[in-house]
Amino acid sequence: MHHVVKDYYGKELGSSADLKTNACCDASAVPAWLKPLLANIHPEVLSRYYGCGLVCPPLLEGCRILDLGSGSGRDVYALSQLVGPDGLVVGVDMTDEQLAVAEQHRAYHAERFGYGNVRFLHGYIEKLDELDLEPGSFDVIVSNCVVNLSPDKAAVLRGVQRLLKEGGEFYFSDVYADRRVPEAVHNDPVLYGECLGGALYWNDFLRLAKANGFTDPRLVEDRPLEITDPELASRVGSLRFFSATYRLFNIADLESDCEDFGQAVIYKGSIPEHPLSLMLDKHHDIETGRAFPVCGNTWRMLNESRFAGHFDFIGNFDRHYGLFEGCGGGLPFDTDKATASSSCC
Numbered sequence: 266m267h268h269v270v271k272d273y274y275g276k277e278l279g280s281s282a283d284l285k286t287n288a289c290c291d292a293s294a295v296p297a298w299l300k301p302l303l304a305n306i307h308p309e310v311l312s313r314y315y316g317c318g319l320v321c322p323p324l325l326e327g328c329r330i331l332d333l334g335s336g337s338g339r340d341v342y343a344l345s346q347l348v349g350p351d352g353l354v355v356g357v358d359m360t361d362e363q364l365a366v367a368e369q370h371r372a373y374h375a376e377r378f379g380y381g382n383v384r385f386l387h388g389y390i391e392k393l394d395e396l397d398l399e400p401g402s403f404d405v406i407v408s409n410c411v412v413n414l415s416p417d418k419a420a421v422l423r424g425v426q427r428l429l430k431e432g433g434e435f436y437f438s439d440v441y442a443d444r445r446v447p448e449a450v451h452n453d454p455v456l457y458g459e460c461l462g463g464a465l466y467w468n469d470f471l472r473l474a475k476a477n478g479f480t481d482p483r484l485v486e487d488r489p490l491e492i493t494d495p496e497l498a499s500r501v502g503s504l505r506f507f508s509a510t511y512r513l514f515n516i517a518d519l520e521s522d523c524e525d526f527g528q529a530v531i532y533k534g535s536i537p538e539h540p541l542s543l544m545l546d547k548h549h550d551i552e553t554g555r556a557f558p559v560c561g562n563t564w565r566m567l568n569e570s571r572f573a574g575h576f577d578f579i580g581n582f583d584r585h586y587g588l589f590e591g592c593g594g595g596l597p598f599d600t601d602k603a604t605a606s607s608s609c610c
Contacts, residue, residue, distance in 0.1 A: 295319045298538050302343045305377050307370040313337035313363060320407045322436040322512065323536050323543070324571055327351045328404040331428060333390045333421070333437075334358055334411025338367030341383050342374050344407070350380040355403075357386045357396065391417040393424030403428050404571060408437035410508075413463040418470075422477035422513075429515040432570040435479070436512045440490065441467040443505040443596065453500060461492075461506055467597065479513035480521060481562045483546035486510050487598040507598040512546065514566045523560035523592035528580035530557050530567055535575045543575070548591070560589035 295303065299319055303311065314337060321340075325347040335341050335356025345354045358364050367385050375381035388396045390411065406425050415421050425435045445466040456462040465473070474482045487509035492498040534540045534553030544550045545566065551557045556579065559567075567576050 299343070302346050303339075305346065305374070306339060306342045307373050309366055310337045310339050310342060310370055313366050314339040315410070319343060320409045320436060320438050320510065321347070322405060322407075322434065323539055324575075325352070325405065328571070329402060330354045331398070331403045331406045332356045333406065333408040333425075334414070335367065335385065336360070336363040338370070338383070338385065340407065340409055341367065341385070342370075345374070345383050346378060348382065350382060353382050353384070355384045355386065355398070357388050357390060357393070359387065359389050361387070390424070391415055391420040393421075393428060398428055400427050401430050404430055404433050406433070406435045406437075408435075408439070410438055410440065410460050412437065413440045413460050413465065414457070415463070418465065419473055419477060422474060422479065425513075426478040426515055432514070432516060434512050434514045434570065436485075436510070438508060438510045440464040441470060441507050441509055441598070443467065443507070443598075445469065446504065450501060450504065456497065456500060459497070461490075461497075461501065461504075464506060467507070467509075474511075474513055475521070478515065480519040481514070481523075481566075483512050483514075483549075483566075484509060484597050485512055485544070485546050487547075489598070489600055505600070509598060514570060516565055516569050519562045519565065523562055523589035525586040525589040526561045526564070526580060526582050527584060527586055528559055528561065528564045528578070530559055530564065530579065531555065531577040532557070533575050533577065536572075543572075547597075560592070 299321060319340060321344065325344065326349050328348050329352060330344050330348060332341050332344065332354060335358045338356055341354045341356040345352070348354060356367060358367075364385055364387055371381065371383065374383070386396050390408070406429060412418055412421055429435065440460045442464045443466070446462065446464055450456055451462045453462050471482055487507050490506040490508055492501055492506075530551065532543050532551045532553050536543055540553065542550050542552045545563065549559070549563060561582060564578065564580070567573065568578055
């Protein structure tokens, strides 16, 4: 499918206006505090953007970030402002036309920001081991509506796990289906290019993540996708698609289920732009100054990552109380458009 994706994003699409579905949303989904970052980015870079909002976890100053499927470089240049002069953002993409746009405007952004802290590499996200990237060297890896385009998603996750530092995270938006996508949809070039044909069934994604070192994937937010093009909708049939953001922490020995050790955390309110609460994931919006009961995995995600200094930690692993209440299965996404998050990142 590489040739399909290269043709679609390198030749078929001239700008984001040429997309046929809302699988990729625009900057209106970006939080208000991030929008000034986009105002600093060259207009041509913005016009060649095809992702799902802006994939941007908090607390990035000084971090080393890798952007998979960086395209024309919009997210790279936005993130470079957040990591600052002491950080680094590396973008990887396989599409020559997109990379040419990103490279063309490096000097423009370095002058505008006052520093140059980005690199762009030509390569495939399934073959990260072939690039000049040191294992365990990235604090955060992001991807924006790109993993679904890969023909070997397991290889992507293996490569990500290899490149992340211990305690680092893969924070990414992508498209998922409510069931396994049939061959007719998978093999349709337009549906594939529109991020639908290559979408994983959500439960297959969870299994794949766990098999490749990410034992406890955390859903951050999601929204149902609407296919407004009648012809494409008829080809899709009864399949339902969702845009969802997950975070996968690279922490060894997380448990397969949420186990209760009587632990809690207290958020200090010290992360910029998050003074009142910090949302770890869809089920953990942690209010400042209040003891918040957590399972052992959540305790470790906060304690063994870049978030550790912003929390007080209560308890240890000396006594086990069984399964943490509320740990269950079922479709994790909101199906009601009225209640689903308006953002996809």
